[in-house]
Amino acid sequence: MHTQLSIIDTLKKHNLSVTDARKNILSLFSQSGNALAHADIEQTSSAEFDRVTIYRTLQTFVEKGIIHTIPSSDNSVRYALCKDECAAGNHHHNHIHFICDNCGITYCIDQITVPKIQLPQGFKASQTDLIVSGTCNKCEQ
Numbered sequence: 001m002h003t004q005l006s007i008i009d010t011l012k013k014h015n016l017s018v019t020d021a022r023k024n025i026l027s028l029f030s031q032s033g034n035a036l037a038h039a040d041i042e043q044t045s046s047a048e049f050d051r052v053t054i055y056r057t058l059q060t061f062v063e064k065g066i067i068h069t070i071p072s073s074d075n076s077v078r079y080a081l082c083k084d085e086c087a088a089g090n091h092h093h094n095h096i097h098f099i100c101d102n103c104g105i106t107y108c109i110d111q112i113t114v115p116k117i118q119l120p121q122g123f124k125a126s127q128t129d130l131i132v133s134g135t136c137n138k139c140e141q
Contacts (some may be wrong), residue, residue: 035106036080097131100135102135
């Protein structure tokens with residue numbers, strides 16, 4: 001979990017100005033520990049930020065390597081914190097994502113890597129996403 005100081009350090013490390021919106025949104029990701037959708041941030045944000053501010057902040061965080069996107073079966077996008085090895089325009093996410101059918105929470109499962117996919121000649125992958133759905137360990141209990 002990020003402290004307020006490390007949130008400011010993270011923003012400065014990625015050459016971003018420290019704004020209330022950026023601090024608030026990064027804090028939400030840190031406290032959550034799971035992936036968040038735009039609507040989740042809008043509902044749980046303690047400050048009043050409009051949809052455009054949230055969207056632009058999320059896009060900036062993706063571009064700077066602070067968060068990464070996770071597609072879902074309903075064509076919505078969720079976002080999760082990146083590990084330290086990500087940088088602007090260079091995400092290193094070789095893990096699977098698990099979406100619970102019961103509670104809807106999306107988890108980054110870092111222990112399981114996405115296998116290398118052998119594509120036909122002439123095809124070049126830019127990103128591989130592996131989504132697993134089922135019941136998470138909290139709902140299974």
